[in-house]
Amino acid sequence: MSSPTQPFPLYVFRTLWGVPPSSWGYFLPTLKQRGYDGVEVNLVDIPSPAEFKTLLETNGLKVVIMIFSHWDNYAGPRPDGWGVKEHLGKYREGVRGALEFGPVRINSHSGGDYFTPAEALEFFEGTLVTDKELGAGGLVAHETHRSRALFNPFITDWLLSQPSLSTLRTNADFSHWTVVCERLLTSSPSDLAILQRIIPHVTHIHARTGSAQAPQIPDTALPQFADELESHTALWRLVWQHQKMEGRLKEATVTTEYGPWPYHPYGAPREFGEVADGEVGRLRRVFEEVQ
Numbered sequence: 342m343s344s345p346t347q348p349f350p351l352y353v354f355r356t357l358w359g360v361p362p363s364s365w366g367y368f369l370p371t372l373k374q375r376g377y378d379g380v381e382v383n384l385v386d387i388p389s390p391a392e393f394k395t396l397l398e399t400n401g402l403k404v405v406i407m408i409f410s411h412w413d414n415y416a417g418p419r420p421d422g423w424g425v426k427e428h429l430g431k432y433r434e435g436v437r438g439a440l441e442f443g444p445v446r447i448n449s450h451s452g453g454d455y456f457t458p459a460e461a462l463e464f465f466e467g468t469l470v471t472d473k474e475l476g477a478g479g480l481v482a483h484e485t486h487r488s489r490a491l492f493n494p495f496i497t498d499w500l501l502s503q504p505s506l507s508t509l510r511t512n513a514d515f516s517h518w519t520v521v522c523e524r525l526l527t528s529s530p531s532d533l534a535i536l537q538r539i540i541p542h543v544t545h546i547h548a549r550t551g552s553a554q555a556p557q558i559p560d561t562a563l564p565q566f567a568d569e570l571e572s573h574t575a576l577w578r579l580v581w582q583h584q585k586m587e588g589r590l591k592e593a594t595v596t597t598e599y600g601p602w603p604y605h606p607y608g609a610p611r612e613f614g615e616v617a618d619g620e621v622g623r624l625r626r627v628f629e630e631v632q
Contacts, residue, residue, distance in 0.1 A: 352378040359601035376621040379403030408435030451483040452490025482512035482545040510544040516551025525572040547598040559609035
């Protein structure tokens with residue numbers, strides 16, 4: 342457990358999803374004053390690694406690097422013919438590339454929803470081997486994202502219960518599971534029991550609120566979505582409560598991952614970036630209140 346001599350900070354990251362690289366030179370210098378500690382960026386979106394490293398250093402920003410084991414940025418049709426071997430090969434390339442930036446976390450869109458349970462198990466066992474070989478042990482958080490191997494809480498629960506995956510770490514994006522399951526995940530004791538088993542594996546959070554029919558609500562300030570906001574916030578509290586009690590991590594990390602259309606609907610009261618920025622202070626208050 343953290344103590345006054347061993348602080349447990351919360352690092353808040355701004356996603357660069359929807360922010361064109363041509364604007365990073367004047368966008369990144371504004372982030373500290375907005376309350377951010379760093380940025381989360383897709384590895385394949387970085388046009389010049391050297392220039393990006395300089396931007397991070399000049400502005401005192403930490404970084405979370407996002408990688409894909411398949412289907413970068415979900416551009417075009419999903420490529421066919423990718424099995425465990427191909428996913429692991431691309432995963433290795435991604436981890437190796439991400440390490441060049443000295444990230445606080447590596448967020449991985451891992452595997453495919455078409456994997457059988459046995460294939461998913463083989464894949465994640467392979468990622469742990471790769472992490473150890475590349476010196477990235479404990480650094481990678483596999484995202485609970487639709488279309489990926491951890492696309493629902495039930496397969497995730499089964500995978501994490503396997504002894505060979507006891508050290509696997511996840512990035513909790515509960516908005517995706519809310520859509521997949523078509524319900525708020527705090528609505529039943531059985532759902533909560535599953536999440537309580539998964540939460541000890543969470544080392545990163547994508548703090549985006551979704552609904553039963555969409556991965557992103559139009560605006561966190563809208564009273565129509567108060568139940569959705571509270572449900573997601575309650576789960577983030579549980580994650581932070583566990584992390585503070587366990588004392589294993591050096592820091593908590595969260596990304597206010599609100600993105601552009603088609604996630605952000607037309608006619609929303611605020612732009613997606615304004616929604617993301619508006620959550621920074623609230624998340625810090627929630628984190629501080631967690632005991």
